[in-house]
Amino acid sequence: MADKKMVEEITSMDVDFAQWYTDVVKKAELIDYTSVKGCMVIKPAGYAIWELIQKQLDERFKATGVENVYLPMFIPESLLEKEKDHVEGFAPEVAWVTHGGLQPLQERMCVRPTSETLFCDFYKNDIHSYRDLPKVYNQWCSVVRWEKETRPFLRSREFLWQEGHTAHATAEEAEARTIQMLNLYASFCEEVLAIPVVKGQKTEKEKFAGAVATYTIEALMHDGKALQSGTSHNFGDGFAKAFDIQFADKDNTLKHVYQTSWGMTTRLIGAIIMVHGDNEGLVLPPRVAPIQIGIIPIQQKKEGVLEKARELKELLGKSFRVKLDESDKTPGYKFAEAEMRGYPIRVEIGPKDIEANKCVICRRDTREKLEVSLDELEAKAGELLETIQKEMLERARAHREEHTYVAKNMEEFEKLFTEKSGFVKAMWCGDRACEDMIKEKLSVTSRCMPFEQEQIAETCVCCGKPAKKMVYWGRAY
Amino acid sequence: MADKKMVEEITSMDVDFAQWYTDVVKKAELIDYTSVKGCMVIKPAGYAIWELIQKQLDERFKATGVENVYLPMFIPESLLEKEKDHVEGFAPEVAWVTHGGLQPLQERMCVRPTSETLFCDFYKNDIHSYRDLPKVYNQWCSVVRWEKETRPFLRSREFLWQEGHTAHATAEEAEARTIQMLNLYASFCEEVLAIPVVKGQKTEKEKFAGAVATYTIEALMHDGKALQSGTSHNFGDGFAKAFDIQFADKDNTLKHVYQTSWGMTTRLIGAIIMVHGDNEGLVLPPRVAPIQIGIIPIQQKKEGVLEKARELKELLGKSFRVKLDESDKTPGYKFAEAEMRGYPIRVEIGPKDIEANKCVICRRDTREKLEVSLDELEAKAGELLETIQKEMLERARAHREEHTYVAKNMEEFEKLFTEKSGFVKAMWCGDRACEDMIKEKLSVTSRCMPFEQEQIAETCVCCGKPAKKMVYWGRAY
Numbered sequence: 001m002a003d004k005k006m007v008e009e010i011t012s013m014d015v016d017f018a019q020w021y022t023d024v025v026k027k028a029e030l031i032d033y034t035s036v037k038g039c040m041v042i043k044p045a046g047y048a049i050w051e052l053i054q055k056q057l058d059e060r061f062k063a064t065g066v067e068n069v070y071l072p073m074f075i076p077e078s079l080l081e082k083e084k085d086h087v088e089g090f091a092p093e094v095a096w097v098t099h100g101g102l103q104p105l106q107e108r109m110c111v112r113p114t115s116e117t118l119f120c121d122f123y124k125n126d127i128h129s130y131r132d133l134p135k136v137y138n139q140w141c142s143v144v145r146w147e148k149e150t151r152p153f154l155r156s157r158e159f160l161w162q163e164g165h166t167a168h169a170t171a172e173e174a175e176a177r178t179i180q181m182l183n184l185y186a187s188f189c190e191e192v193l194a195i196p197v198v199k200g201q202k203t204e205k206e207k208f209a210g211a212v213a214t215y216t217i218e219a220l221m222h223d224g225k226a227l228q229s230g231t232s233h234n235f236g237d238g239f240a241k242a243f244d245i246q247f248a249d250k251d252n253t254l255k256h257v258y259q260t261s262w263g264m265t266t267r268l269i270g271a272i273i274m275v276h277g278d279n280e281g282l283v284l285p286p287r288v289a290p291i292q293i294g295i296i297p298i299q300q301k302k303e304g305v306l307e308k309a310r311e312l313k314e315l316l317g318k319s320f321r322v323k324l325d326e327s328d329k330t331p332g333y334k335f336a337e338a339e340m341r342g343y344p345i346r347v348e349i350g351p352k353d354i355e356a357n358k359c360v361i362c363r364r365d366t367r368e369k370l371e372v373s374l375d376e377l378e379a380k381a382g383e384l385l386e387t388i389q390k391e392m393l394e395r396a397r398a399h400r401e402e403h404t405y406v407a408k409n410m411e412e413f414e415k416l417f418t419e420k421s422g423f424v425k426a427m428w429c430g431d432r433a434c435e436d437m438i439k440e441k442l443s444v445t446s447r448c449m450p451f452e453q454e455q456i457a458e459t460c461v462c463c464g465k466p467a468k469k470m471v472y473w474g475r476a477y
Numbered sequence: 478m479a480d481k482k483m484v485e486e487i488t489s490m491d492v493d494f495a496q497w498y499t500d501v502v503k504k505a506e507l508i509d510y511t512s513v514k515g516c517m518v519i520k521p522a523g524y525a526i527w528e529l530i531q532k533q534l535d536e537r538f539k540a541t542g543v544e545n546v547y548l549p550m551f552i553p554e555s556l557l558e559k560e561k562d563h564v565e566g567f568a569p570e571v572a573w574v575t576h577g578g579l580q581p582l583q584e585r586m587c588v589r590p591t592s593e594t595l596f597c598d599f600y601k602n603d604i605h606s607y608r609d610l611p612k613v614y615n616q617w618c619s620v621v622r623w624e625k626e627t628r629p630f631l632r633s634r635e636f637l638w639q640e641g642h643t644a645h646a647t648a649e650e651a652e653a654r655t656i657q658m659l660n661l662y663a664s665f666c667e668e669v670l671a672i673p674v675v676k677g678q679k680t681e682k683e684k685f686a687g688a689v690a691t692y693t694i695e696a697l698m699h700d701g702k703a704l705q706s707g708t709s710h711n712f713g714d715g716f717a718k719a720f721d722i723q724f725a726d727k728d729n730t731l732k733h734v735y736q737t738s739w740g741m742t743t744r745l746i747g748a749i750i751m752v753h754g755d756n757e758g759l760v761l762p763p764r765v766a767p768i769q770i771g772i773i774p775i776q777q778k779k780e781g782v783l784e785k786a787r788e789l790k791e792l793l794g795k796s797f798r799v800k801l802d803e804s805d806k807t808p809g810y811k812f813a814e815a816e817m818r819g820y821p822i823r824v825e826i827g828p829k830d831i832e833a834n835k836c837v838i839c840r841r842d843t844r845e846k847l848e849v850s851l852d853e854l855e856a857k858a859g860e861l862l863e864t865i866q867k868e869m870l871e872r873a874r875a876h877r878e879e880h881t882y883v884a885k886n887m888e889e890f891e892k893l894f895t896e897k898s899g900f901v902k903a904m905w906c907g908d909r910a911c912e913d914m915i916k917e918k919l920s921v922t923s924r925c926m927p928f929e930q931e932q933i934a935e936t937c938v939c940c941g942k943p944a945k946k947m948v949y950w951g952r953a954y
Contacts, residue, residue: 035556035598036586039549044614047545068524072516072635073550073588073619074572079512095551096576097588100623100634101569109513111550111574111588121512137521141619142550146577157577158549 010340012279017223024273025152028282028341038150038157042266045341046153048290049269050160054140056192056287057162057264060184061138066164069137071118074109079117083242086116089209093146095157111144116210116235116261119165120243127257129248130169136177138164153270154227154477161265167257169249171236174258175213178234181262182215185230193268194285194392195219195275196400197229198423198472200448205435208261212236218447218472220400221274224421226447226474229271232262270477275396276365282342283364285392286385293381294343295324296334298350308354312347315378320385339364344388345381365392408457413473417442423474427467429460438462438473447472487817489756494700501750502629505759505818515627515634519743522818523630525767526746527637531617533669533764534639534741537661538615543641546614548595551586556594560719563593566686570623572634588621593687593712593738596642597720604734606725607646613654615641630747631704631954638742644734646726648713651735652690655711658739659692662707670745671762671869672696672752673877674706675900675949677925682912685738689713695924695949697877698751701898703924703951706748709739747954752873753842759819760841762869763862770858771820772801773811775827785831789824792855797862816841821865822858842869881949885934890950894919900951904944906937915939915950924949 010027013020025031030046042050058068074097081087094110112118123135140162150156164181168174182199189195197217207214211233219229240246240256249255276283286292293316297309306326313324323343325334331348338346348360359377362369365388372380403422407413416424428434428446438444449469460467487504490497502508507523519527535545551574558564571587589595600612617639627633641658645651659676666672674694684691688710696706717723717733726732753760763769770793774786783803790801800820802811808825815823825837836854839846842865849857880899884890893901905911905923915921926946937944 032599032603034549034595035553036549036551036595039551041549041599042547044544044546047547050547051545067521068528069521070519070524070527070619070637072511072513072518073621074513074516074635076512093578095574095578097572098575099573101571118511118513122509122518126509142547144550158551160547 010279010281013222013277020277020279021270021274022152024277024281024340030269030273030282031152036157038147040152040156042160045290046269049272049284049288050266052288052290053192053268054162057188058140060188061162061164064136064180064184066136066138068139070139070141071115071122073112073141075112075115075117076107076109078107079121080110082117082120083210083239086210086239090114090145095144095146112141113143113145114261114263115139115143115163115165116239117243119261120239120245120259123167123257124243124245127167127245127247130250133167133169133247133257134173134177135167136164137166138162151270151477153266153273159266161263164260164262166260167240167245168259169247169255169257171258174236174260175234178213178215178232178260178262181260182217182230182232185232185262185264186217189217189219189229189268189271190393192285192287193272193275194287194389194396195229195271196393196397198448198450200450200472202231202448203428203432203435203446203471205432206446208233210235210238212238216448218423218474219271219275220403220423220474221271221477222277222399223274224403224475226423226472226476227267227271227274228447228476229268230262230264233260235259235261276392277342280336280367281340283392284342284344286344286389289342289344290321291323291341291343292320292385293322293345293347294334294338294341295322295347295349296331296338297324297326298331298348298353300326302351304354305349305351309349312349312359312374312377316347316381319378319382344385347377347381363388365395406456407461410461413438413461414442417444417473417475421475423447423472425454425456425470425472426461427457427459428469428471429463429465430468431460431463431465434460434462443475444473445476447474447476487756487758490699490754497754497756498747498751499629501754501758501817507746507750507759508629513634515624517629517633519637522767523746526749526761526765527743529765529767530669530745531639534665535617537665538639538641541613541657541661543613543615545616547616547618548592548599550589550618552589552592552594553584553586555584556598557587559594559597560687560716563687563716567591567622572621572623589618590620590622591738591740592616592620592640592642593716594720596738597716597722597736600644600734600736601720601722604644604722604724607727610644610646610724610734611650611654612644613641614643615639628747628954630743630750636743638740640740641738643737644717644722645736646724646732646734648735651713651737652711655690655692655709655737655739658737659694659707659709662709662739662741663694665741666694666696666706666745666748667870669762669764670749670752671764671866671873672706672748673870673874675925675927677927677949679708679925680905680909680912680923680948682909683923685710687712687715689715693925695900695951696748696752697880697900697951698748698954699754699876700751701880701952703900703949703953704744704748704751705924705953706745707739707741710737712736712738753869754819757813757844758817760869761819761821763821763866766819766821767798768800768818768820769797769862770799770822770824771811771815771818772799772824772826773808773815774801774803775808775825775830777803779828781831782826782828786826789826789836789851789854793824793858796855796859822861824854824858840865842872883933884938887938890915890938891919894921894952898952900924900949902931902933902947903938903950904934904936905946905948906940906942907945908937908940908942911937911939920952921950922953924951924953
């Protein structure tokens with residue numbers, strides 16, 4: 001069965017989920033490894049997903065008044081050092097440029113790991129009066145963090161992202177923007193990526209270096225591990241004070257601005273793979289599928305088959321992203337390839353179908369097949385893509401519900417993290433010591449204090465002291 | 478006249494063109510300077526132009542089969558060194574990363590000044606058979622070149638661009654793609670940016686490091702200086718041999734691939750400014766104007782004025798990119814600001830206009846005013862934008878024709894470059910010594926050997942030996 005060769009080379013996700021993931025990113029041709037350790041090539045099939053994410057996220061940003069800008073990729077060391085917590089958080093993992101051309105630099109610069117300090121330096125000169133506020137800027141770029149262990153999309157030394165950086169006249173307005181962007185991220189994940197997320201606040205231990213509050217959306221992967229999928233930070237006026245960003249308010253007094261930042265990355269592609277993929281490969285939600293419909297001719301050398309297939313491509317191509325596979329591979333190989341690459345719908349058309357004025361449609365997500373009259377194909381394909389998008393979200397939500405557990409005490413908590421894999425909801429006293437202990441003992445971290453709080457117990461799952469918050473705990477990527 | 482303040486601060490282009498340029502980029506809020514020497518912030522008004530360039534160029538790319546990818550921003554030194562001419566050309570102007578986190582790197586890496594070497598390293602693993610060809614990949618990213626003297630958009634240490642890199646089975650196919658992309662660049666400049674260009678080939682002296690042939694499009698700025706606006710390179714199989722990129726051809730023999738690369742940059746924004754701008758500021762061609770129509774209410778506090786202005790915004794916003802200025806600045810200030818920022822059309826609407834069911838439209842390019850019935854506004858605005866786009870190209874072409882001269886001998890050549898400013902067409906023997914002498918004596922370089930050759934004289938303008946080619950000469954940015 002040479003036709004099945006490309007599929008048989010995928011490790012089953014139940015045998016070794018990490019290897020399955022690596023197999024999928026390689027076999028679906030999303031990435032390639034490079035001579036640059038820890039950095040990847042994002043190949044056309046992977047980059048096209050990112051383009052669809054970018055386009056739809058950017059439209060949502062702009063609808064809320066975001067404007068795009070571009071700032072330098074380098075940060076002089078003295079600039080990075082201006083905010084104490086921030087430099088402590090990032091200095092250990094930046095790449096340093098020490099020479100420009102043949103000359104050593106007077107001051108070394110790092111490649112941006114994130115651009116708070118550059119935006120502050122810019123805002124300091126750009127903001128003078130309340131009339132200049134708010135600033136709601138975003139940039140699409142790549143950033144570098146010198147990670148020791150890397151994995152395609154999930155953790156690499158260079159990754160693509162967007163980083164929004166805003167400045168406001170009041171603390172309230174900054175907090176409102178922080179939450180607004182978190183909500184935007186959550187709806188984007190659910191509506192576009194078909195990934196349900198838990199919205200909440202990070203603990204002090206897990207928050208961003210330099211932030212007053214970090215909010216997060218957390219998704220659950222197929223293997224029960226958590227993936228932080230987007231974060232939104234409220235900086236208060238901490239950066240503004242460190243960088244001296246002041247404005248003359250309406251009352252003619254000088255005040256510091258309040259700032260936020262928020263980001264999403266190519267990591268989302270990793271989330272799509274690990275939430276929706278199966279043992280046949282990638283399964284793409286229609287809204288981010290570069291190819292939504294793959295047309296595969298059967299007995300394509302027979303008269304009229306390719307002509308009809310091209311006609312269908314022409315027809316469907318008006319409304320959808322369509323690919324017709326005219327190569328000389330066998331239909332079986334083409335089926336396996338279409339499945340591996342995650343096309344939401346496959347259309348099969350052969351001589352007998354043409355005679356009967358019909359074709360066969362196969363859903364990638366359920367692998368269900370149905371016969372459709374060619375006259376109804378366009379309408380039916382549109383409906384089906386909608387249905388697939390909706391049902392993929394429902395299935396992902398059901399999976400998450402099934403893998404979200406409750407622990408009232410440490411015994412239950414440990415048992416769950418030993419026997420099961422998923423989110424565990426449990427109460428917490430608010431002390432970092434308990435988080436540290438849980439991490440050390442079980443490699444489990446607090447994912448977030450969800451906005452939707454529940455009173456599961458009276459006491460902290462770890463120390464037994466009075467509980468302050470219900471927390472989602474999990475093992476994370 | 479406080480209203481005119483922002484305009485009066487611009488230096489006249491006839492007094493000091495360089496200062497006029499700097500004033501426009503700053504006052505139209507396209508860029509800001511940064512603490513990172515030689516790097517700029519591209520502000521919303523500037524970045525929005527780049528987004529429109531990107532979108533329209535990317536669509537044209539994809540229509541020719543280009544696929545987008547993303548490669549690492551770092552190049553290990555050993556990789557950069559693989560192609561001899563290439564490393565000699567770029568090593569003196571790259572930024573070197575020597576430390577990752579707290580550790581020195583085993584091998585230093587430069588930040589990409591261009592990505593030929595990375596694409597070769599990738600293609601070496603990705604191309605095996607003739608079935609894998611052609612590869613027609615492109616990436617949108619930023620690159621770094623450690624320039625000593627920098628100017629916003631025209632020459633900065635970091636700039637944004639696209640770089641296409643292709644691999645082909647035959648030399649003919651590579652040459653055809655090289656020319657195809659040059660033609661695409663030329664039509665893009667003319668149709669979208671309203672900038673006419675001369676297409677031609679670079680001399681050996683001016684060609685890209687590592688290329689067999691470099692083709693270029695050259696535009697003429699308002700001050701008579703040339704701007705290289707896009708280049709397309711044919712590498713032959715030189716890189717393929719240096720990097721050992723081979724494929725099994727249909728005849729089952731191993732062959733080296735033939736490669737090309739081609740790029741356009743944020744420099745195009747500098748070209749737009751210097752071709753179309755005037756003493757009131759920026760003049761944007763409608764197709765790359767982030768705001769195509771600026772609506773300015775007159776006596777906006779009078780009843781009904783703002784309501785009507787908003788109604789017009791709603792109406793025009795369906796087909797065009799529109800901004801309504803509701804701020805409390807005076808109309809005169811708003812006019813000056815709309816002119817500075819180069820909105821192609823300004824719509825003025827006041828109480829008397831409303832009474833007469835009309836408004837005043839002002840063209841930015843000619844500053845011509847006309848009265849238009851509100852019932853015809855949408856149609857008229859659409860027509861006018863088309864007209865402006867077309868006439869801007871015609872004016873730029875006429876300017877170039879007026880500033881393109883012919884020199885038959887060195888006396889005429891010197892006189893032209895002393896008294897005039899523009900392109901000079903003159904014959905050349907093909908020897909580098911003549912180019913070197915002309916550059917040293919007059920700071921003039923060969924811009925290109927145009928595809929459309931003319932026989933101006935029999936002998937080289939410099940040495941008097943038999944001429945081989947007609948060359949466009951100029952002083953360049």
